[in-house]
Amino acid sequence: MFTVGIDLGTTASVVSYLKGGMPEAIQIDGGVTVPSVVNYSEDRPIVGNEAIYRADSASTIFSVKRRMGSSDKIFGRSPAEISANILSYIKVSTEMKLGRKIDAAVITVPAHFSDAQRTATKQAASIAGIKVLRLINEPTAAAIAFGLDKRKKGVFAVYDLGGGTFDFSVLRLSDGIFQVLATGGDNNLGGDDVDEKILEDNFRKNDILNPTLNEKMLGKRIAKFLKENLGDRESVKKDFAIQNRIYKFELIRGNAKKYLKEIFARTFLISSQVLEDAEISPEELDGIVLVGGMTKLDLIKNFVAENFRAKIFDDISPEKAVSFGAAIHANSIVKKDGMLLIDVVPLTLGIETFGGGVDKVIHRNTPIPITERREYTTYQDNQTGMKFRVLQGERPLANECRTLANFELRGIPPLPAGLARVIVEFSIDVNGLLNVKAHEKSTGVSQEVIVEASAGLSDKDMMEILEKAFREKESDQIKANNIAIKIETERSIRFWNSIIKEIPEDFQKIAAEKILKLEGVLSEGKFQEVIPIKNELENIFGRFLDEIINNHLSGKKLQDIRGAQP
Amino acid sequence: MNYFEILKLPIAYDIDVDLLTRNYFSLQRSSESSVDSGLLNEAYSILKNDIRRAEYFLNLKNISTESMSTEMSVKMFEVREKYSSLENDEDKIAFQNQIKKKKKQLISLLKKSENDLAKFSEVFSELKFLNSFLEKERADVYSRN
Numbered sequence: 001m002f003t004v005g006i007d008l009g010t011t012a013s014v015v016s017y018l019k020g021g022m023p024e025a026i027q028i029d030g031g032v033t034v035p036s037v038v039n040y041s042e043d044r045p046i047v048g049n050e051a052i053y054r055a056d057s058a059s060t061i062f063s064v065k066r067r068m069g070s071s072d073k074i075f076g077r078s079p080a081e082i083s084a085n086i087l088s089y090i091k092v093s094t095e096m097k098l099g100r101k102i103d104a105a106v107i108t109v110p111a112h113f114s115d116a117q118r119t120a121t122k123q124a125a126s127i128a129g130i131k132v133l134r135l136i137n138e139p140t141a142a143a144i145a146f147g148l149d150k151r152k153k154g155v156f157a158v159y160d161l162g163g164g165t166f167d168f169s170v171l172r173l174s175d176g177i178f179q180v181l182a183t184g185g186d187n188n189l190g191g192d193d194v195d196e197k198i199l200e201d202n203f204r205k206n207d208i209l210n211p212t213l214n215e216k217m218l219g220k221r222i223a224k225f226l227k228e229n230l231g232d233r234e235s236v237k238k239d240f241a242i243q244n245r246i247y248k249f250e251l252i253r254g255n256a257k258k259y260l261k262e263i264f265a266r267t268f269l270i271s272s273q274v275l276e277d278a279e280i281s282p283e284e285l286d287g288i289v290l291v292g293g294m295t296k297l298d299l300i301k302n303f304v305a306e307n308f309r310a311k312i313f314d315d316i317s318p319e320k321a322v323s324f325g326a327a328i329h330a331n332s333i334v335k336k337d338g339m340l341l342i343d344v345v346p347l348t349l350g351i352e353t354f355g356g357g358v359d360k361v362i363h364r365n366t367p368i369p370i371t372e373r374r375e376y377t378t379y380q381d382n383q384t385g386m387k388f389r390v391l392q393g394e395r396p397l398a399n400e401c402r403t404l405a406n407f408e409l410r411g412i413p414p415l416p417a418g419l420a421r422v423i424v425e426f427s428i429d430v431n432g433l434l435n436v437k438a439h440e441k442s443t444g445v446s447q448e449v450i451v452e453a454s455a456g457l458s459d460k461d462m463m464e465i466l467e468k469a470f471r472e473k474e475s476d477q478i479k480a481n482n483i484a485i486k487i488e489t490e491r492s493i494r495f496w497n498s499i500i501k502e503i504p505e506d507f508q509k510i511a512a513e514k515i516l517k518l519e520g521v522l523s524e525g526k527f528q529e530v531i532p533i534k535n536e537l538e539n540i541f542g543r544f545l546d547e548i549i550n551n552h553l554s555g556k557k558l559q560d561i562r563g564a565q566p
Numbered sequence: 567m568n569y570f571e572i573l574k575l576p577i578a579y580d581i582d583v584d585l586l587t588r589n590y591f592s593l594q595r596s597s598e599s600s601v602d603s604g605l606l607n608e609a610y611s612i613l614k615n616d617i618r619r620a621e622y623f624l625n626l627k628n629i630s631t632e633s634m635s636t637e638m639s640v641k642m643f644e645v646r647e648k649y650s651s652l653e654n655d656e657d658k659i660a661f662q663n664q665i666k667k668k669k670k671q672l673i674s675l676l677k678k679s680e681n682d683l684a685k686f687s688e689v690f691s692e693l694k695f696l697n698s699f700l701e702k703e704r705a706d707v708y709s710r711n
Contacts, residue, residue, distance in 0.1 A: 177591055273704060340595055367607040394705035427604070
């Protein structure tokens with residue numbers, strides 16, 4: 001059985017598998033990270049770098065993960081369907097590269113992802129035709145990757161700061177047991193916030209009051225570039241052009257420090273709370289594991305070092321760690337190797353009480369799976385129905401919490417007030433998914449609530465999408481894989497041909513020859529020979545892709561921009 | 567079986583937390599199918615938590631944890647009044663830390679008074695209040711305005 005681990009990220013996704021017992025990230029699109037970007041300008045969705053390249057055309061979606069679990073429709077598609085396109089691209093590319101079919105996968109989600117968000121992630125996988133062994137939390141996955149080969153023992157924190165989200169978890173590691181003690185985070189905190197601020201500063205300096213879409217998109221890429229390339233310098237500059245206008249962007253150390261400090265301060269406050277929840281004092285930490293692209297920045301690393309005073313572990317690439325852990329866990333589930341993973345409920349779940357309060361049914365940081373029951377009664381004589389509101393959050397008032405579902409139990413026998421006995425049962429499975437049931441004890445009237453129906457896709461939508469996907473699927477696996485290789489490769493060739501003039505001349509010749517060769521083996525149906533050539537081409541183009549995308553978005557060819565620079 | 571029995575511990579408030587965790591791990595590992603992992607989690611999460619364990623302990627002894635003495639109500643009112651009169655964040659944090667310290671003292675007091683259930687129950691209701699007070703403040707950290 002072949003399994004993989006998928007880190008379905010906000011800005012980029014990574015897929016890994018175990019090779020000789022060690023995790024390895026699969027190279028797709030010239031790199032191990034696939035941008036989580038989808039473009040719908042053609043019949044088939046385009047994912048990854050080419051989607052960014054086409055971002056100016058129309059119908060391009062960035063960071064769809066931020067909208068998972070919402071009922072938003074983007075270009076007529078739900079966030080789950082868009083994520084499914086990313087997963088499907090990852091699946092097809094992986095199967096092509098390794099020549100093996102993926103049987104099942106572990107997919108990671110942020111620890112504090114809500115029920116609706118988890119459900120949407122699972123739906124995305126089903127649509128993409130990926131069997132989900134389990135959804136696990138990103139920081140837990142990182143801890144697994146980190147703890148695997150080192151046989152580490154002790155209490156560790158995982159500090160995960162990415163482009164869009166922050167997670168902090170405290171775990172106890174011992175003899176193959178990964179026990180999450182507490183977790184917490186913020187769904188809307190990350191590097192993107194810093195990029196925005198750098199962008200605002202520079203728009204102001206360049207006298208841009210109402211930036212166009214192109215200016216925003218390219219400007220943000222440049223802002224991110226500046227942030228990542230400041231290093232230990234006092235300032236870093238980059239100019240770019242859109243049509244004939246030149247933009248001068250700069251990031252000075254003082255500003256970078258100020259913006260990153262604001263973000264760090266917020267992460268530190270959350271971290272302190274999580275440590276308190278875990279009943280661990282900062283001195284008891286044996287180490288802190290850094291995960292997420294933002295932790296690659298020296299400034300963030302320094303803040304962590306100064307404030308936590310625990311040994312910092314950053315030896316696994318923060319971009320790959322999560323998918324590594326997912327791959328290891330997937331393998332461990334299938335092999336039943338005795339590794340024990342105990343994760344927790346990230347946010348308290350409850351029921352609204354009479355008067356707008358919250359009755360906490362499952363407390364945050366309770367290990368999963370878990371089932372808890374509460375008994376309620378009627379407050380009026382002959383009351384035959386009872387309404388319930390399922391809530392998520394730590395606040396004491398129902399209106400301050402997030403509503404997951406509303407439901408009504410009907411058919412309660414007419415009785416004097418306070419005599420009916422209604423049992424409400426909350427169950428959370430190993431994936432962190434909630435199921436709510438209610439029944440009246442004396443009559444057995446019962447009702448099951450589909451919590452996910454309030455957001456994301458309904459069961460009916462799901463069935464339709466799955467049926468459609470099923471119809472489109474080829475029954476013959478090899479044939480299907482060959483078709484996938486053909487379609488995927490033709491798409492890549494089209495893309496390369498459109499950008500070949502933008503790579504340095506000496507590479508153009510090599511690339512053109514290889515493309516010709518690739519077209520040859522493809523038309524002759526020699527599918528085994530396709531992948532090695534495709535890999536070589538991906539490597540060639542991969543080196544220049546970032547620059548090409550920037551230039552394309554600026555509406556200029558490379559030579560023109562070079563000429564325009566002083 | 568009650569939660570103490572499930573996790574192979576004597577029925578007592580003052581438990582050996584390390585033993586609790588060790589038993590929990592070994593049951594989770596060995597019992598992939600025989601004992602329900604959800605039930606183990608339920609038992610473990612309640613026994614591990616000093617406040618929830620106290621409540622469970624009292625319920626096992628058939629003592630209600632819902633009622634509260636007038637004296638206690640007055641005490642709680644005073645705490646809330648005092649806190650809401652504080653204006654700057656520093657004072658608020660200092661006050662919270664004071665409450666946290668008090669909470670710890672009450673927990674060790676509970677451990678010493680499990681043979682005197684009337685006292686145990688009184689200490690518990692104060693502890694429960696202080697905890698819900700802290701919970702409310704804690705929730706603010708997670709919801710930015």
